Amino acid sequence: MKPFSFTYWRRVLATEGLPILISLLLSAVLWYNVGGEQTVDTSVMIPVEVLNLPRELVISNQFKRQLEVTVHGPRSVILGIDQRQISRRVDLANATPGTTVIANDPDSITVPRGVTVLRVQPSTIILSLDKLISKQFAINPVTIGSPAPGYRLENLRMEPNVIIITGPESVLSKHDVLRTREIDLSGINQTTQLQVPLDLDPAIVDLIGETTITADIAVSLExxxxxxxxxxxxxxxxxxxxxxxxxxxxxxxxxxxxxxxxxxxxxxxxxxxxxxxxxxxxxxxxxxxxxxxxxxxxxxxxxxLPKKPAPAPAPPPAVQTPDEPAKP
The missing domain is CATH 2.170.120 (RNA Polymerase Alpha Subunit; Chain A, domain 2)
Incomplete structure (x- = not known):
């Protein structure tokens, strides 16, 4: 077959040129979708994920749960970051009680290929790690006013009268008892029950939430x-x-x-x-x-009582003798 004949070139294109042509087309498409796509700089919010916190420790401070990350890359890839479940993972497996400062370097954020992390805000995460303890607190009622005139407070019982709270030692050690908000006794003239909220420090509220207990109020007459x-x-x-x-x-x-x-x-x-x-x-x-x-x-x-006098005995009946004539 002649090397420059029409038949020769048709066979070459059929056997070797078709794969090359397909590769060129795919490269063009890929370049259009990636290399030729517009790149942008934008900020996305990335959650902080704490891993392997020891059971005997607890994070006792408030810290930012989301980071603002500035990224550079293709628009379509960046728009899909939210669906990729990207997070800033913080491994506390070797943590000890105290303050831990964690740097948020660009390399600490894993992003898709083609995307570059430019900046992370805040640049550090500060964690206060404390011992986790359980402590029992008595409930102290706080009252104002007095029962209705003629009545007095007989008993005031809280149900429950103690609460066990688990939390950071540094927070729980500041308190010995928990107090109620003011219980108004003004005008009460009968035993009753009231739902009373506790007057809690914000740090305690973070542990157990807003808490209400029952006050059993017993009043009696003066x-x-x-x-x-x-x-x-x-x-x-x-x-x-x-x-x-x-x-x-x-x-x-x-x-x-x-x-x-x-x-x-x-x-x-x-x-x-x-x-x-x-x-x-x-x-x-x-x-x-x-x-x-x-x-x-x-x-x-x-x-x-004095004894009643005994009645006088009755006289004995008369007895007749044989010699005596009977009385008419």
């Missing part, structure tokens, strides 16, 4: 102790040796403020126990009392 002498009434039909008894009682202040006389609303009655020959003193309160009286003691509480 009492004043008095001694009264009451006449003793009974239906025993006996001459009882005790005519009056002493009564010791806690009297609600509200009742006294109403001008009620206790001698008019309390009655001392004697309940007779005939089997044992005693009388038991009972104090009966009027049914219309707005607030009951608390009886503490009665003197005497038990009275020995």
């Amino acid at each position: 009492m004043e102790q008095y001694e009264y002498t009451l006449p003793l009434t009974h239906d025993a039909g006996l001459e009882v040796p005790v005519k009056r008894v002493k009564v010791f009682a806690d009297v609600p202040k509200l009742l006294l403020d109403e001008g009620v006389k206790l001698t008019d609303i309390l009655t001392a009655r004697l309940a007779v126990d005939e089997v044992n020959g005693i009388g038991i003193v009972r104090i009966v309160q009027a049914e219309n009392l707005s607030h009951p009286v608390e009886i503490l003691k009665v003197e005497p509480a038990v009275i020995e």
Whole structure:
């Protein structure tokens, strides 16, 4: 075959030229898409990813969770960085308690081929590493105001009354107790429950969030102790040796403020126990009392009753003798 004939060149192009032609076309396309594409400088936000933090340590300070990274490269590649899950990885496997400063060099950010990191802001990450501890805190209630007139605070119980918090030793060591926000007792005249938020330091809020507990508020009547002498009434039909008894009682202040006389609303009655020959003193309160009286003691509480006289024996029946005529 002649080397310069038409048939020769057609065969060469068919066997060797086609692959070369395809390579040239692919190179042109690649150059257009990469080399010929417009390059840009722009800033992207890259998250900070902390790895291998030891269990006994905790990061106790606030630090920037995202970095501003200025990059240079093809527009299409840079626009797709957000989908590539690129992050600034910080390995703390060998960390110890204290302050750790980590430099954000351009080489610390892994970016796609063709993209160059120009600058990272901030240039460092400062981490305060602290021991992780658990500490128990008692809850101290803070109150303002007073219950309604005539009432007093009997008991104030927090539920829960202690809270266990796990966090940095440097933060938890600053506190010995946790306090509530102000609990207003003004005008309370009955036992009740309230939901009360804790008054927490911002550093504690970061650990456990805004926290609310239950306050069980128990109120009772204000009492004043008095001694009264009451006449003793009974239906025993006996001459009882005790005519009056002493009564010791806690009297609600509200009742006294109403001008009620206790001698008019309390009655001392004697309940007779005939089997044992005693009388038991009972104090009966009027049914219309707005607030009951608390009886503490009665003197005497038990009275020995006199024994009833035995009835005179009946005379024996008359006995007739045989010699005596019968009386008509």
